[in-house]
Amino acid sequence: MEDEKILSLYWQRDESAIQETKDKYGPYLYKIAYNILCSLQDSEESVNDTYLAAWDSMPPHRPNVLSTYLGKLTRRISIDIFRRKNRDKRQASEYALSLDELADCISARDGGPEQVLEAQLLADAIGDFLRSISEDARNLFIGRYYFLDPLKETARYCGMSESKAKSMLFRTRCSLRAYLEKEGFDL
């Protein structure tokens, strides 16, 4: 079913919207969740929470691209589940691995009432940075740190060797850190 028709079901409060979403985007959302959680049970919980969040948010939201909207919900929910369940320990999930890698970019403090606004400002800055670099480097960075795909897989669909991808990611992380420092973010 086309996205526009699925969105119409949400707006009409037709519960078949959930099943249509599951049929079309279930595997896509599950992969995002599993990259973060590395647990079948937790991933299922995350995806189910995504359907609920989608139902609660549409309307009033009417995203232009449903897959991206749902993917963001799943990513945020999965990261929240991960943090809640793994507050004091690490697991071998791609999210956990990415935390070590992203230490190259930023070292800001957590918490504070301005956190949400600060996150949006940071997102805007990162977006500007990503638009300034090559398409390959940008897609690689987003594939690895937004979708949290394994390095090997990210390199494959970006059309490069794993070693080249590793080098490119390292340079991108260093460049991002320099960019954020120049933009005045507290590192």
Added chain:
Amino acid sequence: MRQNKLHDALGLLDDDLIEAVEKLRSGAPKKRVSMYWISAAACLCIAAVVLFAAEKFVQPLLDRQSADGLKYEGYDNVASVESGNTDESGEAVFSLSLLLKITSWRENGFTGTVAGILDTESYTVGTELTVLFSEDVSYYPGEESSAKEGAPTSKDFPVGTTVWVQFHGVSENAPEAGTEESILVAKSIGPASLASAPADTTE
């Protein structure tokens, strides 16, 4: 944890950035063209490039001798140097050479972007590389010059100059560890025009 903040921000990226990668992940091509014609066109392009490169760049290099007597040999990738390829006398045969446009100078080297491919498939035009000079590096100050021992400076090749560079291998002890493929150790450097020049005298 500090990196959590970055992950939260990544979750707020603009949709168009994410959509572009979604398409890559799903393997959906932007425009579908018959694979038969894509393959045929690709083969023709590759054949044309190989013939052009062989005539323009590779053959003159194969005919030349380096300043220290090493033969020019074309290999597919840097790994062939690391595997210890040697000629009959036991001297190491260096592997790849590139045309690089210098973007900035640094201590004992420079950074540049690949401006042309000579005898390697390891890098594409536009790739940024860091070049470090080996201990026995030599260079050709100009088109009419013979090789000089030692490292060139920015006076020899100012920023913006395109040079050909022959590499000895990858640096194992480079300061920016973890970027092996972006840091190469140069054996010999010269003006780009020499890449297609006939054999020159050596010291």
